[in-house]
Amino acid sequence: MSRPVISVRRVSEDDERAFTELWMTSRVEAGVSPEVAARAASEGRIATALHRDDVRAYVASADGQPVGFAVAATSPFSSLTDAPCVTIDQLYVVPDSRKHGVARQLMSAVTLYADSRGCEQIGCNVPAQHRDANRFFARLGFSSQIVRRVTSVAALRRRLGQDEPRHHSIEALLHRRRSLRARATATAASDSRLAG
Template sequence: MMRTLVTLRSAAITDAPFLATLWADTLRRADRQEQIADLEVIIKNATQSPDEKLVVAEYDGSPAGAVYLRLTTLSALNLEPTVQALSPHVLPEYRRHGVGRTLMEAAVTFAEELGIGQVATAAASSSRDGNRFMARLALGPQAVLRVAPTHAVRARLVAQRPSLHRGGGRQLGQVLAARRSLKRSQAAPDAG
């Protein structure tokens, strides 16, 4: 019988530095100590809630990946119960060793234990391998999450407003055009 090298366990507070490294591209932009403090709160909350679980995968005794599992609804408008597998990440040196599959098995097992009929997850749009992996597990795209800084969205909204609503831009343009026309008409008789 073949011995599996991948094992799962619940995250402990001492895993926060490992998770900060693993999820560096997912966490809020802050210094590392603030990220670790955030993760300690997340780990504590997951430990205390029956609807959350933070799972760490180890490969041959070394931390190799993790996933945050949460019972929620499909969306704020679609109240279908769903288990979200948030940020199923595997360290690059442990990819293609069954770690990701084992993390997703944990998500399915959690959903089955809770009697939930759906599992949802996300992969970065730039992660070709991650998206292919999820597709092979029958996870299809449901929506596209788009994110931008608030100020950037505001600037684009203002730029796309009809000029009438941009502080009277159209009216100002009409006034200036009328003045130019008036100047031309006043200058024309002098030219003759």
């Protein structure tokens, strides 16, 4: 059985529909419901992202059929440096086309993009639980440099003790007001004694 002919090109307006379908497939495979993925696509998020100057998307085809995509963005490596870095935000290949060189072809396109932007580093966002993806990037020389941890604002607020029930925060406010009044009264009494 011969290997399919793989081609990679930057996503153009003609490719947006195929790209969107692949993106929705990747989201569903990641556990998002088809309805949520379709809603995100219909809200124009993809089109908006594809037209940003700092975002580059590529679609891979095997024998003329779209089988994968890569989305990369250029930004400083950190907020405290000016050195630009290309970050691979998403890399996806449909299951039937994996292990046929599609992802490597997409990575070649991203590498050329990084060179054209003057970037010396390429980073990637890989979910910790995706062992195959982590192995793929490790084989290409990507090392684990940071661990990005994520939580919701509400969960962090609870952990920090800032998510007190409303009645507790009202009690705290009343307590502060009483304390300020008591201090003001004590200061006024002291001032009147000094004046007299």
